[in-house]
Amino acid sequence: MLRSKPPTPRGAVRLESSALVTILLLLIMFFSGLAPGGPDGQPSGPSSLSAASQPAPAPSEPETGSAKASSTVPAPAPAASPAPAPVPGSSHPSGNKPLAGYTIVLDPGHGGRDPGALGVSGRTWEKYNAWFVALDAKALLEQAGATVVLTRTGDVYVTLAERVQLAHRHGADLYISIHNDWNPTASIRGVTTYYWHERSRRLAEVLQAELASRLGTRSVGVLRQPFYVLRNTQMPAVLVELGFLSNREEEARLADPAYRWRAAEAIYRGVLRYLSEA
Numbered sequence: 559m560l561r562s563k564p565p566t567p568r569g570a571v572r573l574e575s576s577a578l579v580t581i582l583l584l585l586i587m588f589f590s591g592l593a594p595g596g597p598d599g600q601p602s603g604p605s606s607l608s609a610a611s612q613p614a615p616a617p618s619e620p621e622t623g624s625a626k627a628s629s630t631v632p633a634p635a636p637a638a639s640p641a642p643a644p645v646p647g648s649s650h651p652s653g654n655k656p657l658a659g660y661t662i663v664l665d666p667g668h669g670g671r672d673p674g675a676l677g678v679s680g681r682t683w684e685k686y687n688a689w690f691v692a693l694d695a696k697a698l699l700e701q702a703g704a705t706v707v708l709t710r711t712g713d714v715y716v717t718l719a720e721r722v723q724l725a726h727r728h729g730a731d732l733y734i735s736i737h738n739d740w741n742p743t744a745s746i747r748g749v750t751t752y753y754w755h756e757r758s759r760r761l762a763e764v765l766q767a768e769l770a771s772r773l774g775t776r777s778v779g780v781l782r783q784p785f786y787v788l789r790n791t792q793m794p795a796v797l798v799e800l801g802f803l804s805n806r807e808e809e810a811r812l813a814d815p816a817y818r819w820r821a822a823e824a825i826y827r828g829v830l831r832y833l834s835e836a
């Protein structure tokens with residue numbers, strides 16, 4: 559009766575309940591020493607069947623040897639294998655920490671007696687906008703397991719040298735400086751990501767793509783500039799300009815918590831994507 563069945567394609571085996579019965583019968587036959595010589599032309603019962611009845615694990619799973627997880631035991635899911643980006647704000651399966659082991663420095667620009675750019679309306683300061691984006695991004699990155707270090711603890715003045723030293727002291731893997739732009743031409747708007755060293759270019763490209771799409775704004779582009787924090791950091795480092803405070807419309811958006819949250823999400827997604835490529 560079993561042998562009269564037409565050959566069943568492997569993919570279908572796990573879908574049909576009748577095939578499950580077949581598997582059970584074959585397993586019973588195997589363990590009682592009655593293994594058939596491959597009813598449908600497949601090698602021999604149990605091993606191939608047990609392989610076919612395992613739906614989830616991809617064949618490449620044991621090979622996920624990433625730099626951060628060099629273990630001798632073939633543990634199934636090393637912490638550093640970046641899973642597909644969880645949707646921020648949605649429930650995070652516990653134990654799913656794709657950024658565990660990474661230290662990321664978020665550098666909200668300016669602070670204290672250095673307010674940064676003043677919005678064209680005169681009501682918003684760059685130092686506050688950058689701060690709140692950094693807080694949101696910190697929450698998202700930490701949720702994914704990262705260690706996040708902020709270069710300032712609130713509205714306080716910190717020199718550029720101190721920010722860079724902090725990043726080195728923590729052995730940061732990535733450095734992301736957060737700013738708002740300003741231009742004398744009020745019509746100019748859009749998001750820009752800067753880098754300096756070649757090692758930082760890819761991170762800049764990924765973040766810029768995420769920011770432009772997530773914020774739904776014009777992409778000024780990925781530009782190279784020798785800003786102090788980009789020049790003097792030893793890890794991939796970028797500086798994002800999330801929009802122009804000199805543009806009335808963008809000033810309003812940059813002060814909007816929902817817009818800032820989207821910017822933080824873009825930073826978070828960019829980091830995930832960048833590290834999953836590494």
Ligand SMILES: [Zn+2]
Binds near residue numbers: 668675684
């Ligand atoms: Zn700035």
